[in-house]
Amino acid sequence: xKYTKNNIxxxxxxxxxxxxxxxxxxxxFLFKYILIISIVLIVTVLGLGAGFVRGILKTTPQISKxxxxxxxxxxxxxxNKGTKIKTLSNHDSNRIYIPLSKIPQNLQNAFxxxxxxxxxxxxxxxxxxxxxxxxxxxxTQSLSxxxxxxxxxxxxxxxxxxxPEKTTIERIERKIKEQSLALELEKIASKxxxxxxxxxxxxxxxxxxxVQTASQKYFNKNVSDLTLSECAVLASITKNPTRYNPxxxxxxxxxxxxxxxxxxxxxxxxxxxxxxxxxxDDVYQRIKKNASNPSNENKPNTYFEDALILQVVNDxxxxxxYDATKAYNAIYSGGLxxxxxxxxxxxxxxxxxxxNPENYPAGTKVSLTYTLSVKDINGTDVTYTENNVxxxxxxxxxxxxxxxSSSKKAKAVSKKFRKxxxxxxxxxxxxxISTPIQPQISITxxxxxxxxxxxLVGGRGAKTSNLSLNRATRTTxxxxxxxxxxxxxxxxxxxxxxxxxxxxxxxxxxxxxxxRPVNNYYSGYRGxxxxxxxxTDSMNIVAAKxxxxxxPNISYKYLKDLGFSTIVANKITSNGKTYTDxxxxxxxxxxxxxxxxxxxxxxxxxxxxGGTYHEPSLYTKVVDQNGNILLQSDSKSQRVxxxxxxxxxxxxxxxxxxxxxxTSASLASGMTAAGKSGTTTNNYDYxxxxxxxxxxxxxxxxxxxxxxxxxxxxHKKIWSKIxxxxxxxxxxxxxxxxxxxxxxxxxxxxxxxxLAIDGVCDHDPxxxxxxxxxxxKGTVPTQTCDTHVAVEICKKSDSLANKHCPEKYxxxxxxxxxxxNSPGITADTPYLLPExxxxxxxxxxx
Ligand SMILES: [Zn+2]
Ligand SMILES: [Zn+2]
Numbered sequence: 001x002k003y004t005k006n007n008i009x010x011x012x013x014x015x016x017x018x019x020x021x022x023x024x025x026x027x028x029f030l031f032k033y034i035l036i037i038s039i040v041l042i043v044t045v046l047g048l049g050a051g052f053v054r055g056i057l058k059t060t061p062q063i064s065k066x067x068x069x070x071x072x073x074x075x076x077x078x079x080n081k082g083t084k085i086k087t088l089s090n091h092d093s094n095r096i097y098i099p100l101s102k103i104p105q106n107l108q109n110a111f112x113x114x115x116x117x118x119x120x121x122x123x124x125x126x127x128x129x130x131x132x133x134x135x136x137x138x139x140t141q142s143l144s145x146x147x148x149x150x151x152x153x154x155x156x157x158x159x160x161x162x163x164p165e166k167t168t169i170e171r172i173e174r175k176i177k178e179q180s181l182a183l184e185l186e187k188i189a190s191k192x193x194x195x196x197x198x199x200x201x202x203x204x205x206x207x208x209x210x211v212q213t214a215s216q217k218y219f220n221k222n223v224s225d226l227t228l229s230e231c232a233v234l235a236s237i238t239k240n241p242t243r244y245n246p247x248x249x250x251x252x253x254x255x256x257x258x259x260x261x262x263x264x265x266x267x268x269x270x271x272x273x274x275x276x277x278x279x280x281d282d283v284y285q286r287i288k289k290n291a292s293n294p295s296n297e298n299k300p301n302t303y304f305e306d307a308l309i310l311q312v313v314n315d316x317x318x319x320x321x322y323d324a325t326k327a328y329n330a331i332y333s334g335g336l337x338x339x340x341x342x343x344x345x346x347x348x349x350x351x352x353x354x355x356n357p358e359n360y361p362a363g364t365k366v367s368l369t370y371t372l373s374v375k376d377i378n379g380t381d382v383t384y385t386e387n388n389v390x391x392x393x394x395x396x397x398x399x400x401x402x403x404x405s406s407s408k409k410a411k412a413v414s415k416k417f418r419k420x421x422x423x424x425x426x427x428x429x430x431x432x433i434s435t436p437i438q439p440q441i442s443i444t445x446x447x448x449x450x451x452x453x454x455x456l457v458g459g460r461g462a463k464t465s466n467l468s469l470n471r472a473t474r475t476t477x478x479x480x481x482x483x484x485x486x487x488x489x490x491x492x493x494x495x496x497x498x499x500x501x502x503x504x505x506x507x508x509x510x511x512x513x514x515x516r517p518v519n520n521y522y523s524g525y526r527g528x529x530x531x532x533x534x535x536t537d538s539m540n541i542v543a544a545k546x547x548x549x550x551x552p553n554i555s556y557k558y559l560k561d562l563g564f565s566t567i568v569a570n571k572i573t574s575n576g577k578t579y580t581d582x583x584x585x586x587x588x589x590x591x592x593x594x595x596x597x598x599x600x601x602x603x604x605x606x607x608x609x610g611g612t613y614h615e616p617s618l619y620t621k622v623v624d625q626n627g628n629i630l631l632q633s634d635s636k637s638q639r640v641x642x643x644x645x646x647x648x649x650x651x652x653x654x655x656x657x658x659x660x661x662x663t664s665a666s667l668a669s670g671m672t673a674a675g676k677s678g679t680t681t682n683n684y685d686y687x688x689x690x691x692x693x694x695x696x697x698x699x700x701x702x703x704x705x706x707x708x709x710x711x712x713x714x715h716k717k718i719w720s721k722i723x724x725x726x727x728x729x730x731x732x733x734x735x736x737x738x739x740x741x742x743x744x745x746x747x748x749x750x751x752x753x754x755l756a757i758d759g760v761c762d763h764d765p766x767x768x769x770x771x772x773x774x775x776x777k778g779t780v781p782t783q784t785c786d787t788h789v790a791v792e793i794c795k796k797s798d799s800l801a802n803k804h805c806p807e808k809y810x811x812x813x814x815x816x817x818x819x820x821n822s823p824g825i826t827a828d829t830p831y832l833l834p835e836x837x838x839x840x841x842x843x844x845x846x
Contacts, residue, residue, distance in 0.1 A: 039168075039172075056173050056176050056177055057176070057177070057180055059177075060177045060181060061159060061160075061181075063159065063185055063188070064188070065185075065188055065189050065193065067158075067159060068154055068155065068158045068159060068189075068194075068197050068201075069197060070097070070157075070158055070197065070200055070201045070209070070210070071092075071093075071158075071333065072089070072090070072092045072093025072095055072209065072333035072335075073089075073095050073097060073333060073335025074088065074089040074093060074095060074096050074335060075088040075330075075331055075334060075336040075338060076088075076336075076337055076338070077338045077340055078337065078339050078340060079340060079342045079343065079344045080339075080340065080341050080342060080343050080344075080452065080454070080620075081344070082339070085305075085340070086301070086302075088309070088331060089332060089333065090332045090333060091207065092209070093209070093334075093335075094207050094213055095200065095208075095209035095210040096210065096212040096213050096335070097200050097210070097335065097625065098199075098211065098212040098223055100192055100195060102222075102223065102224045103196075103199055103211060103223055103224070104223070104231060106226070106227075106228045106231040106264075107199070107211060107231040107234065108199070109231075109264055109267075109269040109270075110228075110231045110232050110235035110260050110264060111150070111195075111198075111238070112150070113235070113260060113266075113267055113269060114235050114236070114239075114256075114260045114263055115150055115153070115238065115239075116148075116149045116150040116151075116153075117263065117267065119149065119150055119191065119195070120191055122149060123183060123186050124149060124151045124152070124179070124182035124183040124184075124185060125149060125152070125179050125182055125183060126149045129149070130147040132147070134147075148178075149182060150194065150195065150198045151185055151186060151194050152179065152182045153198065153202070154194060154197055154198045155178050155182055155185065156178055157201045157202065157203075158197070159181060160177060160178060199211045200212075202238050203238070203241050204217075204237045204238065205237050205241035205242065205245040206218075206245065211234060214234055214237070215230075215234065217290075218230075218234070218246060218247070218287050219286065219287070219290060220290045227278070228274055228277070228278040229257075229278040229279075229281035229283045230283060232257045232260040232261050232264070233246050233253060233283055235257075235260045236253050236257045236260055239256070244256055246283075246284060247287060247288065247291045250287070253284075254284065257283075261275055261278055261279060262275075300463055300466050300468070301467075302347075303456050303459065303463065303470050303472060304340070304342050304453075304455065304456045304618070306458070306466060306467050306468075306470055307453075307470060307472070307598075308338065308342075308618040309331060310467075310473075311617075311618045311619065312327075312331060312338060312619065312622055313328065315631050316330060316331075316630070319631060320630065320631075330624075330630075334624065334625065335625035336622055336623065336624060336625070336630070337622070337623040338619055338622050339619055339620045339621050340620075341447075341450075341452035341453050341454060341618055341619060341620060341633075342453070342454065342455065342618075343445075343454040343455060345726075345729055346445055346455045346726055347455040349722055349725045349726055350443050350445060350456075350457050350722055353721050353722050354441050354460050354718065354722075355460050359714055359717065359718050359721070360439065360714060361709065361710065361714060363405075364437055365403050365404060365405055365438045366404050366405075366406065366407050366410055366437055366438055367403055367404070367410075367436055367438050367703065367704050367705055368386050368389065368402045368413070368433070368434075368435055369386055369432075369433070369434040369435070369436065369704075370384075370389050370432065370434075371383060371384070371385055371430070371432040372385075372388075372417075372421065372428070372431050372432075373428075373429040373430040374421055374426040374427060374428055374429055375426060376426045377424060377425035377426060381429070382426070384417075386402055388417070389402070389417045390402050392416075392417045392420060393413060396416075398413055398416070399413070401707070402705055403703065403705065403707055404435070407435040411433060418431065436459065436469075436704065437460060437461040438703045438704065438707070439701050439702055439703050439707075439709060439711075440459050440460060440471060440701070440704055441471070441699065441700065441715075441718070442457060442458060442459065442471035442472040442475065442698075442699075442700045443472060443597070443697065443698070443718075444456055444457075444472050444473075444597045444598045444601035444602075444697065445601075445695055445696070445697045445726075446601055446602055446695065447694070447696075448605035448606075448608040448609040448691060448694075448695070448696045449609055450614060450617075451602065451605065451613075451614020451616050451637070452617055452633075453617065454695065456470075456472045456473065456598070457472060458471050458472045458474075459471050469704070471597065471704075472596070472597045472598055473596055473597070473598045475596065476566050476593045476596055477594045477595070477597075477685050477700060477702065478589055478591060479589040479591070479594065479600055479678055480588070480589045480680040480681075480685055480687055481540070481543075481588065481589060481661075481676065481677060481678040481679065481687075482589065482676045482677065482678035482687045482688075482698075483588065483589030483591075483595075484534070484535070484538065484587060484588065484589070484676070485535060485604075485607075485649055485653065486558075486559065486603050486604075487558070487559055487586045487589070488543050488586070489531055489534070489535055489546065489652075490558060490607070490641060490645060490649060491554050491555050492531065492546050492549070492550050493531075493644075493645045493648055493649065493776070494641045494645040495550070495558070496550045497779065498531060498549075499531070499753070499773070499776070499779050499781070500531050500535075500652055500773055500774065501530050501531070501532070501748045501750075501753040501754075501773045501781065502530065502531050502753050503528050503530050503751065503752055503787070504528075504529060504531075504541075504542045504545045504546060505528055505529075505545075505818070505822060505826065506520070506525045506527055506528075506826060507525045507541070507823055507824045507826045509541045509544060509545060511544065511584050511585065512548055512584055513583065513584065518541050518544045518588075519540060520539060520541060521538070521540070521679070524825075524826075524827065525825070525826040525827065526539065526827045527751075527816075527818075527827040527828030527829070528750075528751045528787060528816070528818075528828055529542050530750055530773075531546065531652070532652045532655065532773070533750075534546070535649070535652040535655070535656060535676070536652060536656055536660035536661070537660050537661060538656075538660070538661045538676075538677060538678075540587075540588055543587040543588060544584055544587050544588065546587065547587035552584060553582060555582075555586050555587075556569065556582045556586065558640070559586070559603075561613065561638075562602075562603035562640055563602055563603060563613065563615065564595055564603065566593045566594065566595055566599070567581045567593075567595075568580055568591070568592040570582075571592065579592045580592075597698050600687075600698050601616075601689060601696055601697060602615075604676075604690065604698065605691065605696035606640055606646075607641070607646045607649050607650060608646075608650070608674075608691035608693075608696045610643050610647070610738065610740070611639055611640060611641040611643050611645060611646035612637050612639050612640070613637060613638055613639075614636070615636050615637075617633040619633055620632070620633050621633065642776065643740040643742060644742045644743055644776035644777075647737065647738075647743055647774070648743075648774055648775075648776070650674045650737045653674035653675055653676055653690065654672070654673070654674045656674070656675055656676055657673050657674065657690070661677045662675050662690070662716060664713035664716035664720070665677070665688055665716040665717070665719050666720060667692070667720055667723055667724050667727070668720070668724050669723075669727045669728050670734055671692045671693075671724070671727040671734055672693055672734065672735065672736050672737060673690055673691065673723060674690055675688055675690020675719070676688070676690065677716065679711075682708050683709060684703070684706040685700065686700070686701045686702060686715040687700050687715070688716045690719065690723075692726075692727060692732070693735050693736070694726075694727070694730075695723065697722060697723060698719075699715045699716075699719045699722075700715070701714065701718070742776055742777050743774050743775070743776065743777070744774070744775055744780060745772050745773065745774055745775070746772070746773060747770050747771070747773075748771060748772075748773050748781060748785075749761035749769050749771075749785040749788060750769045750770075750771050751769050751785070751787045752785040752786060752787035753781060754781045754783045754784055754785045754786065754787075755780075755782070755783065755784045755785065756769070756770040756784075757785050757788065758770075760785065760788045760789075760790045760814055761785050761788050761814075763790070763812070763814040764788060764814055764816075764831070765814065765831055766831070787816055787817055787818075788814055788815070788816065788817075789814070789815050789816075789817050789833055790813070790814050790815075791813055791815065791833070791837050792811070792812055793811055793813055793842075794811075794842035794844065795809045795810075795811055796844045796845070797844040798836070799837070799841055799843070800839075800840060800841045800842060801841075801842055802841050802842050802845065802846075804842075804845040804846055805842050805844075809845070813837075815831060815832060815833035815834075815837070816828045816831045816832050817832070818832055
């Protein structure tokens with residue numbers, strides 16, 4: 001022994017304590033020795049006499065190799081490039097399984113040296129260790145500490161479970177079970193197998209289980225990359241993960257690490273040089289630094305992750321017959337690999353733009369979400385919500401809306417309310433206040449060619465909890481005019497033999513089943529208008545009239561094919577009232593419940609994808625721990641409209657952006673885009689849904705509680721900012737939408753939708769009404785325009801010219817013919833054929 005300073009001091013301490021306490025120690029030693037011998041004797045006697053041990057062994061579970069395998073593992077979520085974006089675990093599953101071949105020899109040896117130095121030679125029980133521990137145990141008053149082999153520890157962890165042992169009998173009973181099972185396990189499993197399971201099972205503090213997660217937690221690297229010094233840190237933790245936690249108790253861990261290294265040196269696992277190098281490593285500085293790094297572990301799930309987890313749960317239930325518990329267990333402790341469809345680049349773009357306050361109307365407000373649970377004076381549990389707060393406010397003249405100018409004001413009001421409840425003698429059980437920023441937003445971005453959801457924004461402002469209100473996937477809102485295209489013009493073109501040139505008279509009109517008028521967002525009426533005009537300028541009356549011809553039943557069928565799950569066919573409420581969305585107001589998006597952003601976006605994605613619908617998916621596959629595919633998104637697709645229909649709608653929706661209601665959404669990048677705006681009648685909801693040849697996206701802006709406001713087209717600008725940023729970031733090639741071969745062109749008259757007559761339709765007093773329109777083959781009109789009439793008048797008599805009228809008085813004029821009794825004054829009214837030109841012939845010339 002070298003007489004280093006430490007050794008000398010240690011020796012001195014031992015000697016002096018020996019001298020002083022020799023006497024007392026001997027008697028105590030004898031006493032305890034006798035006590036132990038007695039216990040052993042009693043146990044033996046009991047065992048032999050009353051079958052105590054046999055009894056215990058009877059209740060000892062059967063053991064197999066598989067039964068010692070740890071149960072809980074981390075689930076990992078990847079983005080669509082295979083990059084890890086999130087891990088999911090709970091308190092007993094924060095574990096990543098790693099084979100022994102990837103665990104450094106030094107780490108294996110470190111654990112063996114400090115926990116079970118005769119691991120490779122004992123048969124499950126370390127007899128020498130037990131005897132030694134019995135004597136040491138006498139010294140430290142603890143019988144359970146020493147002599148527990150890695151095999152026993154594994155059994156304790158994974159078979160018997162760690163439970164408090166209340167009595168000595170219980171303790172002995174468990175020890176016997178543990179030892180007998182350890183002997184059994186060693187008969188059926190190799191040392192390698194046991195060591196691998198052990199290193200993957202153990203608790204290493206900070207909520208980590210197994211060496212891989214611990215390595216990532218403390219050193220931010222894989223276990224295979226650990227240095228000797230780092231291996232020693234991990235091996236030091238296991239004796240007592242709280243006391244030897246290297247982050248919170250580095251000094252405790254340090255002294256045990258030194259012991260680990262000494263033992264490793266002693267057993268010739270490492271050289272003196274390696275030992276010296278490891279001892280001098282300032283490993284705790286690194287651990288401290290890693291601990292202070294922000295990690296995503298404790299952050300709440302993102303909106304995308306929330307929606308993804310719900311989809312996986314649903315699919316595990318519906319496709320594999322899991323119940324909810326089994327599905328959640330699989331997700332939080334099944335060690336799954338979930339390959340999501342999230343495009344991290346696109347998600348980041350959407351997050352940044354949707355969280356920039358400059359992209360919202362000035363004067364941000366907040367709303368109040370409130371729950372108060374109390375036990376009232378009679379002992380009854382009562383729950384109050386923000387609606388009770390609102391009633392209280394109205395009663396006490398504190399305002400009549402749950403929208404506040406600041407969070408502080410919202411909280412002050414809810415505090416007044418709470419006090420008023422307390423004054424009734426109620427006891428507060430629980431209070432929840434949340435004041436989300438308003439107006440809110442939701443965004444869905446889908447790759448239309450696959451149906452893969454690339455990004456979701458379920459709201460703006462900090463997300464503080466899992467499964468908080470997801471406005472993109474859970475909230476239903478009225479879709480407004482975005483719905484015209486889907487509910488009305490799509491089936492009109494696809495089923496009802498109409499074309500983009502089909503004309504309706506934009507004139508005063510009311511719904512067929514009521515006296516309720518259909519209003520336009522603009523004043524006045526535009527007269528004869530094509531479906532293309534109606535899409536471009538979002539004309540309500542034309543849409544409602546088209547719906548009348550399409551019929552709501554056909555519309556409903558198409559909407560179901562487009563994946564809308566929230567549309568009501570027939571619902572009878574408790575008061576006997578029947579609700580249905582199968583009526584004419586489907587045309588303008590007046591629905592019982594509304595739609596989710598996700599389903600609306602995905603319906604547009606079907607048009608963007610040439611008429612083929614994909615079920616929206618948030619993952620491509622879910623793989624279990626053994627690499628078996630549990631779920632695979634089969635990208636179920638079906639044609640829900642003709643290619644030609646998709647192209648025609650797309651072409652009209654390009655007009656929306658270039659010259660219609662969506663010019664604020666035009667893309668600075670020059671990328672081709674098509675889309676449709678939507679605003680609900682009370683100015684509660686603002687939508688823009690549209691697509692480039694690559695992505696389909698919808699932006700909704702509004703208050704969580706219906707509140708009218710002016711979006712100032714900012715929702716359209718958010719849409720274009722996002723689409724522009726995506727196309728420039730991804731350097732997407734500027735291409736146009738693909739025109740199918742079933743599309744032909746023809747020159748038609750905009751006022752009749754029929755074949756144009758040269759010299760007539762181009763001589764409308766307002767200008768040339770002949771347009772070249774796209775048609776599906778076979779739908780080109782065959783009749784010629786009968787809305788325009790050309791008449792020859794005689795200026796002299798202001799009547800129809802006759803054959804005698806001289807050339808100098810003759811004048812050709814073009815007029816519009818409108819059915820008699822057509823209601824109202826429209827833009828066409830000044831150009832209608834005057835009655836006199838119908839039947840008065842010139843009398844001045846004969
Ligand atoms: Zn015409
Ligand atoms: Zn005349």
